[in-house]
Amino acid sequence: MDFESIRRQFPIKSRMVYLNNASIGPLSLPVIEAVNRFLADVRDNGRNNYPKWCDKADNHIKERIAAFLGARRSEIAFVKNTTEGLLIVANGIDWKPGDNVIIADIEYPSNVYCWMNLKRRGVTIRWIKTRNGRFNAKDIEPLIDARTRLVSCSSVQFLNGFRVDLGQIGELCRRKGVMLNIDAIQHIGALALKVSDYPIDFLSAGGHKWLTAPIGTGIFYCRQEALERIHPANIGYHSVRDKSEDDIEYDLTLKPDAGRFEEALVNFPGVWGLDAAVEIIAKLGIRRIEAHIMSLNAAAREGLLARKYEIVSPSDEKQRSGILCFRHPGIATESLWERLHQARIHLAIRGGALRCSPSYYNDGEEIEAMLEALP
Numbered sequence: 001m002d003f004e005s006i007r008r009q010f011p012i013k014s015r016m017v018y019l020n021n022a023s024i025g026p027l028s029l030p031v032i033e034a035v036n037r038f039l040a041d042v043r044d045n046g047r048n049n050y051p052k053w054c055d056k057a058d059n060h061i062k063e064r065i066a067a068f069l070g071a072r073r074s075e076i077a078f079v080k081n082t083t084e085g086l087l088i089v090a091n092g093i094d095w096k097p098g099d100n101v102i103i104a105d106i107e108y109p110s111n112v113y114c115w116m117n118l119k120r121r122g123v124t125i126r127w128i129k130t131r132n133g134r135f136n137a138k139d140i141e142p143l144i145d146a147r148t149r150l151v152s153c154s155s156v157q158f159l160n161g162f163r164v165d166l167g168q169i170g171e172l173c174r175r176k177g178v179m180l181n182i183d184a185i186q187h188i189g190a191l192a193l194k195v196s197d198y199p200i201d202f203l204s205a206g207g208h209k210w211l212t213a214p215i216g217t218g219i220f221y222c223r224q225e226a227l228e229r230i231h232p233a234n235i236g237y238h239s240v241r242d243k244s245e246d247d248i249e250y251d252l253t254l255k256p257d258a259g260r261f262e263e264a265l266v267n268f269p270g271v272w273g274l275d276a277a278v279e280i281i282a283k284l285g286i287r288r289i290e291a292h293i294m295s296l297n298a299a300a301r302e303g304l305l306a307r308k309y310e311i312v313s314p315s316d317e318k319q320r321s322g323i324l325c326f327r328h329p330g331i332a333t334e335s336l337w338e339r340l341h342q343a344r345i346h347l348a349i350r351g352g353a354l355r356c357s358p359s360y361y362n363d364g365e366e367i368e369a370m371l372e373a374l375p
């Protein structure tokens with residue numbers, strides 16, 4: 001599979017220049033076909049293929065996702081979005097009054113409210129004070145004390161595209177005996193990430209951005225060794241060991257893997273689409289995708305600087321990501337956005353800047369079109 005042929009699978013390309021993948025990625029034809037295949041199966045067969053669906057979801061699709069993330073199949077659960085994964089962790093830890101959690105002051109609200117909500121259980125938040133939207137392990141270390149249970153951060157920040165140093169932060173957490181929880185929705189599908197390379201305990205990512213999977217899908221990773229550190233707050237008939245369907249001998253013995261976090265039927269139609277999307281990304285190769293996206297953003301950066309725009313996102317190569325935020329020193333961001341919008345070029349506004357987020361199906365001509373349309 002190559003970048004050229006995959007572009008033809010994205011009908012959106014004939015309609016507009018879409019550079020807003022950090023908000024919602026458009027669906028490709030193979031993903032829609034996969035969703036429809038599942039729906040047609042239910043249309044034609046009702047529940048008859050249910051055992052096959054479970055086998056496919058739990059064994060084959062989780063296997064593909066696990067391989068993609070450098071995880072084990074048993075460490076993967078399906079969730080409906082990133083927020084659900086964050087909540088599994090927040091509501092699953094056996095907090096004691098006086099415990100604390102460390103987060104940065106620029107996190108997406110999903111990675112804030114779930115911790116704020118623990119106030120009633122006596123848990124406090126210790127805020128990483130970012131400098132110009134950046135932070136590192138040295139900013140976190142002084143915040144850790146004997147009652148710190150967890151550091152929770154996005155590996156790529158939605159506001160400015162800042163990519164955190166997972167190696168450094170992971171090493172700090174391991175040294176201090178603190179759990180590490182990662183919101184990776186702005187990371188996976190755009191940049192390579194192998195969870196086995198870092199001491200990450202939990203990771204969550206919705207499918208609907210860089211993975212170009214349907215809305216309502218997501219991945220939750222729970223490292224095998226961390227499984228017993230959280231107790232599922234939501235328990236249902238899927239959380240427990242498999243039994244025959246007519247068995248009502250209730251036995252709350254949890255599944256021995258991350259499947260315990262799926263309390264009931266998962267979003268099979270969406271998960272079929274997620275599988276097709278991950279298959280495309282895996283076939284293209286995430287390292288090639290990362291190089292492609294980084295080169296599109298590098299071209300955008302160069303053109304913007306030549307036109308005297310200010311780049312808000314980090315310039316340090318190691319801190320760059322699929323997100324490139326910029327603004328003009330003299331022209332309001334809203335009017336730039338409107339101008340691009342009129343030209344059918346779609347970006348987002350975040351933190352008062354334009355946020356450009358090209359994906360694997362975008363190309364250099366689209367970056368050129370954006371540059372040409374800007375004053």
Ligand SMILES: Cc1ncc(COP(=O)(O)O)c(C=O)c1O
Nearest residue numbers: 081082083108110154158183206
């Ligand atoms: C960093 C980050 N985390 C979480 C979310 C919310 O994702 P979801 O709808 O999958 O919960 C977003 C959405 O923009 C995000 O950028």
